[in-house]
Amino acid sequence: MTTDANLVSSVRTEADIQIAGVTQRFGSLLALDTVDLRISAGEFVSVLGPSGCGKSTLMRAVAGLVPPTAGTIHIGADLVRKPHPDVGIVFQKATLLPWRNVRDNITLQLEMRNLPAARFEKRLRQLITLTGLEGFESALPHQLSGGMQQRVALCRALIHDPKIMLMDEPFGALDAMTRETMNLELQRVWLESRKTVMFITHSISEAVFLSDRIVVMSKRPGKIATIIDVDLPRPRSFSMVGEPAFIEATIRIRECFDALGMTE
Amino acid sequence: MRTNWIYPATAILLSVAVWQFSVWAFAVPAYLLPPPLAVAQRLVEDFTFLSYHSWITTLETLGGFLLSVIIGIPLGILLVWSRTLERAIMPLLVVSQAFPKVAVAPLIIIWFGLGLFPKILIAFSVAFFPIVVSTIAGMRSVDADLNDLARSMQASSLKTFLKIRLPFAMPQIFSGLKVAIAFATVGAVVGEWVGAESGLGYLLLSANANLDTALLFAVLVALMVIGLVLYYAVELAERLMIPWHISIRSDELRASS
Ligand SMILES: Nc1ncnc2c1ncn2[C@@H]1O[C@H](COP(=O)(O)OP(=O)(O)OP(=O)(O)O)[C@@H](O)[C@H]1O
Ligand SMILES: [Mg+2]
Numbered sequence: 007m008t009t010d011a012n013l014v015s016s017v018r019t020e021a022d023i024q025i026a027g028v029t030q031r032f033g034s035l036l037a038l039d040t041v042d043l044r045i046s047a048g049e050f051v052s053v054l055g056p057s058g059c060g061k062s063t064l065m066r067a068v069a070g071l072v073p074p075t076a077g078t079i080h081i082g083a084d085l086v087r088k089p090h091p092d093v094g095i096v097f098q099k100a101t102l103l104p105w106r107n108v109r110d111n112i113t114l115q116l117e118m119r120n121l122p123a124a125r126f127e128k129r130l131r132q133l134i135t136l137t138g139l140e141g142f143e144s145a146l147p148h149q150l151s152g153g154m155q156q157r158v159a160l161c162r163a164l165i166h167d168p169k170i171m172l173m174d175e176p177f178g179a180l181d182a183m184t185r186e187t188m189n190l191e192l193q194r195v196w197l198e199s200r201k202t203v204m205f206i207t208h209s210i211s212e213a214v215f216l217s218d219r220i221v222v223m224s225k226r227p228g229k230i231a232t233i234i235d236v237d238l239p240r241p242r243s244f245s246m247v248g249e250p251a252f253i254e255a256t257i258r259i260r261e262c263f264d265a266l267g268m269t270e
Numbered sequence: 271m272r273t274n275w276i277y278p279a280t281a282i283l284l285s286v287a288v289w290q291f292s293v294w295a296f297a298v299p300a301y302l303l304p305p306p307l308a309v310a311q312r313l314v315e316d317f318t319f320l321s322y323h324s325w326i327t328t329l330e331t332l333g334g335f336l337l338s339v340i341i342g343i344p345l346g347i348l349l350v351w352s353r354t355l356e357r358a359i360m361p362l363l364v365v366s367q368a369f370p371k372v373a374v375a376p377l378i379i380i381w382f383g384l385g386l387f388p389k390i391l392i393a394f395s396v397a398f399f400p401i402v403v404s405t406i407a408g409m410r411s412v413d414a415d416l417n418d419l420a421r422s423m424q425a426s427s428l429k430t431f432l433k434i435r436l437p438f439a440m441p442q443i444f445s446g447l448k449v450a451i452a453f454a455t456v457g458a459v460v461g462e463w464v465g466a467e468s469g470l471g472y473l474l475l476s477a478n479a480n481l482d483t484a485l486l487f488a489v490l491v492a493l494m495v496i497g498l499v500l501y502y503a504v505e506l507a508e509r510l511m512i513p514w515h516i517s518i519r520s521d522e523l524r525a526s527s
Contacts, residue, residue: 066418069422070422071418071421089421089422089424091424093422095422097415097418097419098415099415101413101416101419103433103437104515104518105437105514114423114433117433118423118424118429118433119423119424119425146518148517148518148521
């Protein structure tokens with residue numbers, strides 16, 4: 007399987023994320039308080055926490071969009087000061103350009119980065135097939151469902167083959183059914199490429215289903231409360247929700263939420 | 271939209287019929303209210319004459335409008351780009367819009383004479399503000415996540431501007447342009463009232479002085495035609511330049527009806 011080859015190669019390139027002592031202040035508000043976290047290359051890590059605990063702030067710092075007040079972030083050997091070339095981002099909103107069709111929305115990433123479209127043509131077709139967007143290449147965003155739009159956003163984040171994926175509640179705006187489908191699809195995409203993923207979500211089951219590890223954050227100031235390992239074999243399916251490992255992870259997260267006084 | 275022309279057409283025909291009938295029934299003197307047929311006759315008889323003056327007014331309107339576009343859109347972009355500039359210039363713009371520009375028209379005529387140019391200036395002075403405002407609003411309407419996305423793609427600010435921000439602002443800019451084209455016509459006519467040797471505004475004044483009410487009405491019809499043609503020209507440009515926006519809008523209309 008090519009999956010193994012990809013896994014090996016991405017481990018070798020060491021595209022890990024090292025967050026060391028990151029603090030973020032907005033005026034008098036302490037949004038993040040000395041956060042330390044290392045996400046290994048090829049690892050899928052979810053970040054869970056109540057609204058306003060600084061999940062997006064942490065992700066924006068990793069993306070190099072907002073420099074932290076204190077602390078450092080490294081991607082591989084590079085200190086992050088500005089957006090890193092090896093990163094793809096997906097937001098809660100699909101943020102597609104309404105005047106570009108599916109194909110051109112995906113290749114926007116290449117245009118903006120001055121990458122030759124011809125070199126990525128094959129990859130573009132693979133991604134479109136993988137995400138089930140075949141036949142919609144020339145549709146405009148407003149003709150697509152929310153799930154389809156988010157698939158396009160996913161392809162756009164992947165087209166330049168970044169080693170790191172940052173996803174901020176990418177399926178938060180979708181209905182429960184579509185969300186499960188998207189989770190399955192994301193898992194499939196991830197298994198094919200083994201990107202290093204930082205995945206922000208509000209959904210415990212989504213986090214358990216997708217992640218190798220789950221980071222639970224507490225609110226005010228935003229801190230890492232606990233980190234939970236999920237020991238479930240892959241590929242996972244939603245029929246696994248009844249398995250002891252799935253239930254155990256879920257209970258541990260709930261206990262942590264209760265201890266922190268969060269009612270999610 | 272396109273199938274709905276029957277309603278306004280019927281309404282117009284009906285009111286013209288009522289007009290014709292009441293002039294006849296109440297024996298209204300022609301200098302107060304000429305019957306529509308007399309106006310129509312005048313439109314036909316004086317067609318070349320009216321066309322000439324319409325052409326002058328159209329030129330002034332278009333001149334003022336184009337000047338507003340050339341100055342207003344870049345100015346709006348500049349004001350969004352630099353907060354310092356916005357702080358310095360925006361209050362001046364607002365003040366300049368707060369007093370009636372009609373009041374400056376005599377001054378402009380004194381300075382620049384009776385030709386086309388002063389009318390273009392007056393048309394510009396009323397048309398450019400809505401363009402600046404809508405450009406600013408449009409440039410600001412870009413989603414914050416989209417800005418982040420562009421930055422994460424390491425795009426230059428010029429590329430981000432050309433490929434994301436400007437196209438995003440276009441629908442709002444066009445709604446400003448539609449207001450501006452109507453304002454420009456008003457500006458041109460006002461300019462002609464203050465001092466001119468040709469144009470529909472000038473014709474209005476002289477028809478008024480001669481109590482030639484049929485001509486007055488004919489001029490109003492000409493003004494209406496100019497207004498409609500120019501407005502739909504802007505809408506056509508919108509259709510050609512941002513077809514995606516038109517299709518979204520009509521889809522939304524269909525969904526809500
Ligand atoms: N640019 C900013 N300026 C000022 N305050 C900010 C800024 N960005 C975030 N904050 C504040 O920092 C805190 C953390 O915000 P953040 O968006 O990271 O939370 P979050 O965990 O992503 O929440 P949600 O789950 O609702 O998305 C909030 O109190 C927010 O108001
Ligand atoms: Mg957030």
